[in-house]
Amino acid sequence: MSTSTAGGQGAMPNWQKMLGDHCSKNGLAAPEFHIVSDRRGGRTAWSATVNVGGGSFAARYWYDGQYLNNAKEDAAEVAIRKLDPQPFVPQTNYSGQF
Template sequence: MSTSSSSSYSGSTWQERLEEACRDAQIMPPTFQIVSDRRGGRTAWSSQVTIQGQTLAARYWYDGKNLNNAKEDAAECALNWLSTSSNASHVRNWSTW
């Protein structure tokens, strides 16, 4: 049985999984921001998400018609960060006992 947090949440999208993880951790919900970068005659789009005061960027840039993919990418990164930081804080707290 897998204990990874990304598989323990029932939401169908990374954004839903992230929101569910925030509710479970009793922290503020994530806030997304769309960012753009002019590249020649075109614009590339990406996303950032802020959670617990930490802003995490999506790994990739997307065409404008795929903005939801940018938010999904950022949500996946944030969920991975949240599960890693939660596990690390439990280890730190346990070791200071």
């Protein structure tokens, strides 16, 4: 399993890579990520969705703008857990969650 370091939290799974590997292994088109935003008062919150395997999967949380990659990781984690429900590591907490 590939890992990356984010927000000083130590080694974390690279969900985007795992999702890409899952798609390659199963003959699916590469994941297509979309960034979405929501103006909240004086700030903007960001999240992500990923289209893969005929489905669209949304990140569970909204993030501060500097953590856009974490939004994509979150969406990829949601997708891979639905598409390949094997016992993975516990849910990941990402920096910048609202």
